[in-house]
Amino acid sequence: MSTALDTGGEMGTGPHVDRRDAHRYAPGRPRIEVRDLGVHTRRRTLVEGLDLTLEAGDRVGLIGESGSGKSLTALAIMGLLPDNLHATGSIELTPEDGGGTTQVVGASDAAMSRLRGRDLSMVFQEPMSALNPTMRVGDQVAEVMEIHGTARGDAAQRRAVELLESVGVVDAEAVARSHPHQLSGGQRQRVVIAIALANDPDVLICDEPTTALDVTVQATVVQQILEGAAAHDAALLFITHDLALVSQVCERVVVLKDGQVVERGTVAEVFTDPQHPYTQQLVAASRLGTRSGVPSAAPGAEPAVAVRDVRQVYTRPRRSLFSRPSEVVALDDVSLEIAEGERFGIVGESGSGKSTLLRLLAGLESPTEGSVEVTGRAVSGVPERQLGWLRQTVQMVFQDPRDSLDPRMTVRDVVGEPLLVQGAPRVEVDERVAELLERVGLEAAMMRRHPHQFSGGQRQRISIARALAPSPRILLADEPVSALDVSVRGQVLDLLGELVDEMGLTLVFVSHDLSVVRHVCDRVAVLRHGELVEVAPTEQLWAAPGSDYTRRLVESVPRLAV
Structure with a gap:
């Protein structure tokens, strides 16, 4: 059994040897032992020399940014690497039932099929990709038990409902009869957890299970993942890429x-004393700072944005020929003003009305009732042909x-398109694109590349450059960093703040993450089920929430628990 620590090095820093012997293994074979794991294409090595040991009841975090090899490691352990990749080294799985040790590397599909879903289970990031859209939820939970013979027929169906209840599904019997598209994102993820726990696995792998x-x-x-793993004494x-989440969930951590x-x-x-420069960078990026100060508008000044008594109602299509169409209230009697030059945040859960409000401000929709004004001019109820000024x-x-970026267009065309629409000469457009790329931290020469040739953070910088091209006065940002890694997230947030200040922009920033809004915004509006719960300066709202719902949002934000 290897307890050796890896010596992977940071570029330019030489080999790094960790000084910690962080975990003393209990007697007996571990549930899973990974030695010198490599994942390779024909020409490249994507994961190299990885050692990892999990005992029963262990909770180990595997962290790193996109491309670090986290998900490839998980897929290798599950025996699910795509055909163009192959694993080397050793992955030994020893089930609790004493059935002997299985070598995963090189195992046949048939052998791995007997293990997956029984001894070894995985919760994936996007539940809609993991669930069969044509099958009822209860049947999918029961199926994994029937495949492995742990329950059959009516017994499997009853057990499926019990499992759904155990992971917090409300009205589990009704949910079991539903299809995945009829459930919320949180419900779908609970279903995936129930499937993963159905056969009391010895090892449970969770790959970014809460990102969406x-x-x-x-x-x-x-909490349900932890309770489920603990109930089965599974190694987790x-x-x-969320260090705060790891600090609350795990006992040990491995950085890739x-x-x-x-x-x-x-x-x-x-997390308290990181030794490697890369870990130090991740920890620093996880401790987002706060935004201080609230700008005050000049007396009598026209607000940049004014929303008055807005109500937005959508009509759902009929379910049958004779049924009545139902209505969904997305916004209900919402009023607010945003001062020129202010950084204004809008927070709330999915379905709260955040994105609907943003579409109204952008003139992409008109409210059912009420009015929307931008820089003193009416937006709601105005024909599209008269909103040319708003697009700038x-x-x-x-x-x-x-x-949001057309993969067929070069960066020059993506960023320059709004300028060409305004009639700017091509030479001036190229100069402006070069200037904008440099302003968002990219090189002018990159304008000849296509979006797929950039990282996620670089693509978001390109999106920001495109938004700045027509010299707008107001910038609307809809969850602009939720798809980014933690260190990149901090860079993009800082960039947005600098550009807003330098260019005198008004920023309307939508997010479900209060810690991100706290880093960027002066004031925050909290939405819930289409209603405006409260509006307050960011630090006041963070320190003394004015409602139980806001308090719950603040308390739910993961923090580095060290």
Whole structure:
């Protein structure tokens, strides 16, 4: 049994040897032991020399940014690497039932199928990708038991409902009869957890299981994962880029960079006294600072944004020929004003109305009732052909740059398109694109590349450059960092703040994460089920929430618990 610590090095720093012997292994074979794991393509090595040991009841965090090798490690352990990748080294799985040790590396598909879902289970990041959209939820939970013979027929169906109840699903019998698309994101993730726990696995792997969830739902789901793993004495490998979450979930942590382990130890040791420069960078980026000061508008000044008595109602299509169409109230009697030059945050869970409000400000929708004004001019009820001024005044930065950037266009065309629409000469457009790219921290020469040639953080910088191209007065940001790694997130937030201050912009920043809003915004509006719960200066809201709902949002924000 190896307890050797990895010697993966940071570029330019030489080999790094961790000084900690963080975990003393109990007698007997561990549930899973990974030695010198490598993951390779025909030409490249993506993971190298990784050692990892999990005992029954262990809770180990595997952290690192996108491309560090976290998910590849999980897929290798599960025997699910794609055909163009292969694993080397050793992965030994020893079930509690004493059935002998299985070598995962090189095992046949048939052998791994007998293990997956029984001895070894995994909770994936996106539950809609893990669930069959054509099957009822209860059948999917029961199926994993029937495949392995732990329950069959009616007994499996009854057990499926019990499992759904055990992971916090309300009205589990009704949910069991539903299809995945009829459930919320949090409900779908609970279903995936129930499937993973159905056969009392010895090893449970969770790969970014809460990234797509609201902060309050995230806290609940994490608690259910921990309770489920503890109930079965399963070894838990928790993969994430969120250090605060790891500090609350795990006892030990392993840090990956570029496919190599650069640091490992207890959570308290690694997060309070990180030894490797990369770990130090991650820890620093996880401690977002606060925004101080609230700008005051000049007396009598026109607000940059005014929303008055807005109500937005959507009509759902009929479920049958004779049924009545139902209505969904997305916003209900919302009024607020945003001063020119202010950094204004809007927070709330999914379905709270945040994105609907942003679409109204951008003139992409008109409210059912009430009015929206931007820089003193009416937006609501105005025909699209008369909103040309708004397209220059207001620009948006979206959540995922992969979806908002045309993959067929070069960066020059992406960023320059708004200028060409305004009739700017091509020579001037190229000069402006070069200036904007440098302003957001990229090189002008990058304008000849396509979006897929950039990292997630670089793509979001390109999105910001595009939004700034027509020289707007108001910048709308819809969850602009939720898809980014922790260190990149901090860089993009700092960039946004600097640009807003330098260019005198008004920022409207939407997020479900209060810690992010706290870092960027002066004031915050809290939405819940389409209603405005409260509006307050950010630090006041953080220190003394004015409602139980806001207090719950604040308390649900993961913090480094060391």
